[in-house]
Amino acid sequence: MADDKYYTLAEGCPFANNASAVLMRGKQGSGLGLLQDTQLIETLAHFSRERIPERVVHAKAVGSYGEFEATRDCSDFTSASFLNKVGKKTPVLQRVSTVGPESGSADTSRDVHGWAMKFYTDEGNQDFVFNNTPVFFIRDPLKFPSLNRSHKRHPQTHLPDANMFWDFHVGNPEGIHQLLILFSDRGTPKSVRYMHSYSGHTYKFTKPDGSFKYAKIHVKTQQGVENLSSQEATRIAGEDPDFMIRDMFEAIERGEYPTWNIYVQLMSPEEAENYKWNIFDMTKVWSHTEFPLQQIGRLTMNRNPQNYFADIEQAAFSPSTMVPGIAASADPVLQARLFAYPDAARYRLGVNYQQLPTNAAKAQVYCPFQRDGAMRFDDNYGGDPNYVGSWIKPTKFYQDAKGIRASALALHTDHEKWVGEVSAYTSEITDDDFVQPAALWEVLGRVSGQQDRVIENLVGSLTGVKYPELRRAVYSLFGRVNNNLGFMLQERTEAVIKTVQN
Template sequence: MSRQYTLAEGQPQPSNSSSVQLRNGHGGGHVLLQDTQLIETLAHFSRERIPERVVHAKAAGAYGYFEATHDVSDLTDASFLNTIGKKTKVLLRVSTVGPERGSADTIRDVHGWGMKLYTDEGNLDWVFNNTAVFFIRDPIKFPSVNRAHKRHPRTNMPDADMFWDFHVGNPEGTHQLLHLFSDRGTPASIRHLNAYSGHTYTFTKSDGSFRYIKVHIKTRQGVKNLTAAEATRLAGTDPDHLVRDLFDAIEAKNYPQWDIFVQVLEPEQAEKFNINIFDMTKVWPHADVPLRPIGRLTLDTNPRNYFADIEQAAFSPSNMVPGWGPSADPMLQARMFAYPDAARYRLGVNYQQLPTNKAVVPVYVPTQRDGFMTFGDNYGDDPNYVNSMLRPTTFKKNVVQAATTLSEKHEKWTLEMANAFTTTVTPEDYVQATALWHVLGREEGHQDHLVENLADSIAGVTHAGLLQEVYKVFANVDKQLSARIQAAVEAKKKGQADKVNAIAGSSGTDKHAMHTK
């Protein structure tokens, strides 16, 4: 079907490739202010960019579907899981965290996994990472950990002193550091990437029962990672490698898939568990809490327009559906505020009305209306206020009361566990990091890569006192690990000093030669 160029208000235009000018016959001319098309074109161009995400700016994205593969009716009433074979449309956005949108996507970083399930009970967002743990467990540190990983406020460059000063001061994240600086920190492609909820969530049922869960998403293509050298080469030759790999695979109908599992803890088990189940720096050992399959994810459609589908997409762990609930995880509780608040800032207060974020089920929130960019009829003449539960408004009486799922006894335990988070770091905080160090020893060369990658970063530390503190942190994981890191850093620093001296000596020789001439 042919189309005619128009203005944004619909007025037909003879051309979109020339402005209206008064010409003088010699090739020059005066542009007229009456040329609305020119004014609109220039004005829109200056306003095309929306605020970049503070974190997770660089990303790839695609559409697909989630398929329920196993009966979990004993665990949850969630509709998207209630029938084997049931399919739910999905939007997936996978990103780096710290760098800007134009950065190389093979840079060493955690990778975010934002997934929107358009269920028949509303949108459910999975805002996960490719690591099962995180750097911190107290949400007040969230801005600081991200700032420490970004650019120094004076030099506007990444800064090793800043990075390691933060992590020495917050060593509960050492387990995550081992993940980040292993080859797992540089995945070969999104298709070969696992993802994890990290947070503890709950499966709930209408009878008031619930279970604690963690989600594991396992690639069916097999996990593949890059070495530091491979990642650096790709950063220079193909900085969009991860984006390109996913897009090309889907275009070729080589649709990637992932199997999805949950770990499940009964409330009584959680109360007796040997770790705090709300601590995001810890994993639940599979030997104690095995994986239970629930579904499969398939990506089969590339976005038609990246900005409309992916850049305007907004994800928040607060977007939940019946049968899926939060826990007392402090990091989760804080993210349930921070993520939608970031979307309101970046996209506007009505961001849920954008097509990529809009639910596929009817939405009725008459107390949430007006504001910039309101679409539709804005709920017409429906009242924009609520009365008490005892006396609903005379004009609208459709009131639904949600069921309470936690018992008072368990709520007391939950509060006690949540209040147990302090700045104190105990030897227990290094146990799982030590276990990971030994696991890496089973993979040929992986420990060597970890030491080399850590040394590359730590060698940038300029404060001698801070260096010693870094070594002490890793000594708490394994003394051999710390010693190997220290030896590698000293070798790199010596190499850097020799190079500087050689350059200085060469420069001095050149100057002397020029003088003697």
């Protein structure tokens, strides 16, 4: 055979024919299968097990590889190695997804888009798990599962349900800023190449001396922002539900590598204590005038995955994956995600998911306290100690057994005492929650037809709400943003419903 290549079982044993089964045949050519047909049994058994659990959210995604290039030396506010030299390049894996719909859904559905990036730095992996919107629907971590359930299918009908959606958001009006963005043109981006992304969360950029700056991160497309109309998005959903995956893959194949500039907003701890907004509130943005964008790098995506399952479906991202120089803030939703994301990966991929090639660090890994478990792929650290000895004065036995002392910089600084004491907490809704959405509504009014399209998109959703009292609550919610917005939304929605009923 050419190159001496032939089919084998997974254990390497050759088999004669990849299209045959072993049967005890009768006169008509049919027959009974035999347990000795290992090839058939293995093929059927593997087929039933070749799917892993679908992500509960962010199931449908576009994936690609590329590189990040630092455009400035950031050592004045962070010790992160991948940011310490102009021109330094770091490989990156990117996965951009819709949030609510399933894996087989249409890419152009109106939705927030998740934006996950894995930087394979020389100090280990740095994951960023962003969205294509600068704010979010909630600021209380306990609401996170309920938020996502309300955007999914009804537990009885198994259908998308506008009543569930709006009932949640009327009861949690802090998300009005995000709702305005979602029902604007930005809710249906043209493709991955034409959208921005944002950290949403406040991070900390730290230095070895313990000093730090609070930071928000912005990823700005250099292709220009382009969106679809609601009608275009619906048409493409029917004609080509994988439009965004196709668009990105084919652009990279043509050599049209999309690029984004990456910026940070920086705030001192003193400024944070006195800022007019709670800087840990995901429903708020920081003023660009007070805290201007500072470019730190450039992202270029230039390589398609070789195998979608191995490279993208098995990829795991978590905001808890941070290199020295970057740390979590006291943002409560971020704190919850630090647990939830790696726990989801352990469930979907197994306890040793970090060893899968797409997740494996390019830097040295030595973690002998995290060993054993299903699908251990390496030598499991041999006989090295799997317990913690004395870090101050290790015994000779521990040293001889390759015990290694901790020497790296700590990943985290102390939480600031001004954040508060431990207590039961649920955020309250105040008039402040409607200031930024009201400003956004005014901005939308400067774009021809944008306010009308927002109302049209909202009407399209609200006509699916069958309870009049719930619709009235939605009109009231948007009326707190702008009286005219609430009035027009009510007038147009009820007119459509009346026409349908007649």
